[in-house]
Amino acid sequence: MKRIYLDYAATTPVDKEVLKAMMPYFSDKFGNASSVHSFGQEAIAAIDQAREKIAKLLNCDFNEIIFTGSATEANNLAIFGITRNFQFPLLRQGFGGQAISNFQTNPKSQSLNSKLHIISTVIEHESVLEPLKELERLDHEVTYLPVNKDGFIKVSYLEKAIRNNTVLVSIIYANNEIGIIQPVKEIGKLLEKINAKRKTAGLGRIYFHTDAVQAFQFLECRPDWLKVDLMTFSGHKIYGPKGIGALFVRKLIPIGLIKPIISGGGQEFGLRSGTENVANIVGMAKAVELVFKNKEARFKKVLNLRNQLLDYIIKYNKGIGLNGSLDLSTSLRTSNRLPNNLNIRFPGLNNETLLVALDQKGVAVSAGSACSARASKASYVLTALGLTEKQAKESIRITLGKDTTAEEIKKSAGIISILYKKLKS
Ligand code: PLP
Secondary structure (H helix, E strand, C coil): CCCEECECCCCCCCCHHHHHHHHHHHCCCCCCCCCCCHHHHHHHHHHHHHHHHHHHHHCCCHHHEEEECCHHHHHHHHHHHHHHHHHCCCCCCHHHHCCCCHHHHCCCCCCCCCCCEEEEECCCCHHHHHHHHHHHHCCCEEEEECCCCCCCCCHHHHHHHCCCCEEEEEEECECCCCCEECCHHHHHHHHHHHHHHHHHCCCCCCEEEEECCCCCCCCCCCHHHHCCCEEEEECCCCCCCCCCEEEEECCCCCCCCCCCCCCCCCCCCCCCCCCCCHHHHHHHHHHHHHHHHHHHHHHHHHHHHHHHHHHHHHHHCCCCEECCCCCCCCCCCCCCECCCEEEEECCCCCHHHHHHHHHHCCEECECCCHHHCCCCCCCHHHHHCCCCHHHHCCEEEEECCCCCCHHHHHHHHHHHHHHHHHHHC
């Protein structure tokens, strides 16, 4: 039986070209990038080239890209990195050990040891939500913006939530479960205006972070275009290797304001100590290159197949529901749902029952995000849209990939319909 994989939001296979680029760094070119000899030089040159390639494609500077061990770590670095400056004023080794006082950067509003305020959403990935909970335990304040039934936050709510002590806004670009795209550029523009006013008023800048892990493959992600200060992306969601992520950190963030969460040998401009994973870094750069080369084509292809799948499922399964808004737009810049995502509710059927039955027939889908897939809890993203726990547990996520075929779509639609009828009765 040829298995059909429709869980590309969980992870993607490593592209052949990516693997080829990585291979020498497991064997012949195995040097430690911190070594002075030629083996080390070869490694650091590969890292430099990878960073340069990504920076060029994202239209940013070489030293604005920090490689991490995962996107989870990049999200942690963004959130703790900014806030640790205020919590631990003596820890000042970020960006090569230069010191900076938070009074220098945030004269009135965000004084030493004062409560900080962060704005985010209820539908962030756990790698943002858990660090935020940790900050709340440390007595800081977090506003979690709600979403409407379609999955969108309201920019006006965000504006109203801003306080004098707000230091960070972190908004997911495209959600991993429902694929809904938040108006990140609009928020970036708004914060730009607000920050100009704050500067005149002597208030500290509000930094803007986005988790672009799911968006990166399909949407416009250049930080200048989005007007973000920090942006997270991941290797294994874009046909790169697992265990590599990156954080864009805008240079305007004062030296030393962002603190490392892992300290040691001072790699990655002091922001992420640890011997660099050269093969993964090279692989990630290749994957990013391929994304930029093929973004439009991938977008159109998966959009077309996703819409076909939806048509089949709607036609043959009465009463099913689609979770989150569905925009049929074909534009990279105006779409409001990722082109490869469907999140469908099959009333009267537990999603795990359907998932297991589908797997037995060779079709792999998901009951939620990969991280929470092992726990049989109702998805907090779906309940945030207003679904009951029961309805959330009736829902499955289907995500297509660049190599998904029309045959696979037709076949899986047939299998889904047969199983739904059988299992429901
Ligand atoms: N953010 C989002 C939106 C994700 O979908 C994921 C992975 O599922 C992550 C962050 C974490 O990525 P990583 O697996 O690289 O830690």
